[in-house]
Amino acid sequence: MTTDFSYRQPGVVLTDHHFTVPLDHADPDGESIELYAREVVAGGKDPDTLPWLLYLEGGPGFGARRFVGRQAWLERALDEYRVLLLDQRGTGRSTPVSRQTLPLRGTPERQAAYLAHFRADSIVRDCEAVRPLLTGGAPWTVLGQSFGGFCATHYLSTAPEGLSAALITGGLPALDATADEVYRAAYARIERKNLAHYARYPMDVDRVRRIAAHLAETPTDLPGGHPLTVDAFRSLGILLGTGDGGHRLHYLLEDAFVPTPAGPALSDAFLEGVRAELSFAAHPLYALIHESIYAQDPAVPTAWAADRVLAEQPRFDAAATLAGDGPLLFTGESVHPWHFNTDPALVPLRETAELLAARTGWQPLYDPARLAANEVPVAAAVYHDDMYVDTAHSLRTARAIRGLRTWVTDEFEHDGVRAGGPRVLDRLLSLVRDEV
Incomplete structure (x- = not known):
């Protein structure tokens, strides 16, 4: 891990972090790629006293949102968290994927084989590689928007020991739908x-x-x-x-x-x-x-x-x-x-x-048995008639994850965590803490 420098925006202190991770986590000595993440802490707070919240953006293929100051849900998160905005592999300032960079891989066959490592399973392995470097091994809270919620569900399936809580907005995937x-x-x-x-x-x-x-x-x-x-x-x-x-x-x-x-x-x-x-x-x-x-x-x-x-x-x-x-x-x-x-x-x-x-050979992303035995506090905002993620699929998945609490609302569309950010995040935190 390398840290560039810290700088300020209104009400916040930002720090840039860079990490090197394997392209294929099953081959840790093979090719590596770079990840970028931006740490955000409220001005005047001591970051070493704050727990971490990891934000996983929707997509796939979008870098973490570039906020200015305490916009959207950050307003609420920064009251008590040290926030990490991760550019998932292939996005933002992480090793990029585009028509300009992919020819470096060689043939289309090699490009496709490379891109097979950019799904939720690899993203969660990235998170688990990064987490000990930042938290000293302590679990963190994950906030997953849309596809970020798919990643959070995979996280619960494969590495729940890395999570103190999971907050999902518009992103509970079907566990078995084609x-x-x-x-x-x-x-x-x-x-x-x-x-x-x-x-x-x-x-x-x-x-x-x-x-x-x-x-x-x-x-x-x-x-x-x-x-x-x-x-x-x-x-x-x-x-x-x-x-x-x-x-x-x-x-x-x-x-x-x-x-x-x-x-x-x-x-x-x-x-x-x-x-x-x-x-x-x-x-x-x-x-x-x-x-x-x-x-x-x-x-x-x-x-x-x-x-x-x-x-x-x-x-x-x-x-x-x-x-x-x-x-x-x-x-x-x-x-x-x-x-x-x-x-x-x-x-x-x-x-x-x-x-x-x-392509064939895609592997299952979710483990129903492990989700049924889940012990991580989980809360999910499910938007009624969400155009991007099927509500019926989401509610079926909610019932399959032990202890998950839902907030079903038609007040927001798929982008509720941005449009009503502080209130949406506050509601999810209250749910995982059994305050409502």
């Missing part, structure tokens, strides 16, 4: 989110149809050369799963067209706004390994599950919808082969993505 089952459940929720959006903003029905019809007839590129197809446009539905996402989508749609000498055209401002939402340039690992987080049968590849299951959903047929007069349904948190044909950040990685989709 990728196909996950997406079949997801598209039903995505349809409900679409209909709720159109009920709030009925004017968006015609706006969305007009934009999609224009794209079907007129090839259009986003800034940077990203073709904006109808399918790419529909993937803006990922916004519908966050607290303010539907409002942001509405405002993006309302100024889509401008008059030009050649007739109405999609505006530069609209296209730039769409590019900012859809580009994978900042998180390519998300697209590459997203479906693998659901892979747990060594004999079964994910095989582009989201795309295959979408083809089973006639209500999501864009061409049929445009030929009629109904509302066009957006898609959501799903990755498709066409992403690797259109996004400049992903196009060079198409063959690698195909190999990962065809």
Whole structure:
């Protein structure tokens, strides 16, 4: 472990840490990679007197959020914790994964083999390698948001001795559902989110149809050369799963067209706004390994599950919808082969993505027997009709983890820990401490 230096923001002291860990923890003498983590302590507090809280960001493939001062849930956490914001392997300032760096691995086959080490199992092994260096061996509290909650559930399955408590927000995974089952459940929720959006903003029905019809007839590129197809446009539905996402989508749609000498055209401002939402340039690992987080049968590849299951959903047929007069349904948190044909950040990685989709040998991520015997205090916020994580799957898992207490709420969407951070974290801490 190396520590760069400490510096200040309003109300906090930050310290940068770097760690070296094995790429494959089963081969500790083999290749290594670097991890980065940012420690956050409230100004005026002695860090050596505080217990540690480890934050695992959602994703997969996103670095820990870059907070300024005591934003969101940090406001509550810093009252009593020394917080570690870990950039999970392949993200942020940890050894990066992108179209620029992966060619260093060699062939697409070697790239895919490398990326097979970037799931929750490896992330938790990283945490356990880092923990003794920071805590002297004492267990710590983990806060897992979304995919970070999947990692926390794996933590409880494989290394519960490292945890004093587990707090999970929007991230209780199905213990045994296949990728196909996950997406079949997801598209039903995505349809409900679409209909709720159109009920709030009925004017968006015609706006969305007009934009999609224009794209079907007129090839259009986003800034940077990203073709904006109808399918790419529909993937803006990922916004519908966050607290303010539907409002942001509405405002993006309302100024889509401008008059030009050649007739109405999609505006530069609209296209730039769409590019900012859809580009994978900042998180390519998300697209590459997203479906693998659901892979747990060594004999079964994910095989582009989201795309295959979408083809089973006639209500999501864009061409049929445009030929009629109904509302066009957006898609959501799903990755498709066409992403690797259109996004400049992903196009060079198409063959690698195909190999990962065809890969077998994925190992189970959760141990139901160990979870049934769990002794770590656990609390989970389960968001009613969460677009990203199926509520029924989460509640079934909650019943399978001994002692887990749930807070089921429709006050927040999937990003509740950010939108209502101090209150959400305070509620979870009260639950694990039997204060409510």
